[in-house]
Amino acid sequence: MAFKQVSYLLLVVLFLPLLFESSVVVNGRLLLPNQAKPDRKDYVAYARWLASQNSWGVLSTISTSMEGSPFANVVSYSDGVPGHGQGIPYFYLSTLDPTARDIEKDHRASFAVSEVPVGTCGSLDPEEPPCAKLTLTGKLYVVPNNTHEADIAKDALFSKHPIMKWWPKNHNFQIYKLDIENIFMINWYGGGKPITVEQYLQYAKMEKLAMTSFM
């Protein structure tokens, strides 16, 4: 009996590392790989999945302090309440931050996320095409307070980033949205995949995808 117990426990010991090696703890959130990852040939679904599964990326603007140079900045974002992403990235930025100041002069912006933080690239190098990447380029605008969209954006942001609710009031945090004009995604060999903004925004199957994949 004791031997049997030991055998069961040994099995658990052997399999636990496998479980943890194939998952990633990112910022307290355990992401299980391969759940609801779309078929690689369904480019629109893949792009929307990347936008919904990530919680941070790099937002680039035209720098005012560096005379028109690009300026890349790590930021948190959300495209919707978990399970209800709409593909549009919302941000919560302080005007104390260079990115928000840049936007006051030039709205052009580009936002990039990688599949790496989602935890589904395995041993692929982050620059290998099957480890996907998504760039949304367009114009970044403040979402005016007390509008329906501000409520949607707040729900999107505060559900994925609850700490934002407590960020200092005197830092002038505002909600921003990216009006997407161009979509660049690589999720396999052969260069950027053809996705129009219309296809991306109108993709309707996201709820089904995201419901099973967000922890």
Next chain:
Amino acid sequence: MAFKQVSYLLLVVLFLPLLFESSVVVNGRLLLPNQAKPDRKDYVAYARWLASQNSWGVLSTISTSMEGSPFANVVSYSDGVPGHGQGIPYFYLSTLDPTARDIEKDHRASFAVSEVPVGTCGSLDPEEPPCAKLTLTGKLYVVPNNTHEADIAKDALFSKHPIMKWWPKNHNFQIYKLDIENIFMINWYGGGKPITVEQYLQYAKMEKLAMTSFM
């Protein structure tokens, strides 16, 4: 005796998840947090540590195809052979990629990395200041082949990204380096920390830092 064995195994079972929860498997590389993370007040050390510990980031250029808009792109990079980083990010880019084409017309570029992939942000939100971020802005140039710097860059890139050696020859991959002109880092409350390019490049303690921290 059997009871004792079961107890030991139970202990292992209980502690294994803790081990795996406090570390992150990123692209097959197990990163153990808090090893050699510099003091947050040593800004230069912290910036160099972020540059040496990450393996990918987002490189932004001025887009030629999108009429001067910023274009953010996920890329792999290396600042040196593990344990011997010099702080300068080297890239291996194909001219089939928009970023390399942008650089042919305008060398200005900005490169951002986050502490999140290093695995040391714990439950912090990626936009919270104690979860650090680093942006290196300057000009991106091709490193000519058959130079001493090309050898250094190849060692840097291929040691951290061994698969790069096998990338297709006919895709015109070239080595690029970022000539850093501005450093923006946040690793605590209170906005960007003061770091000059000279301080960053001349930081001499990196080998000691990195030797103990890179797996």
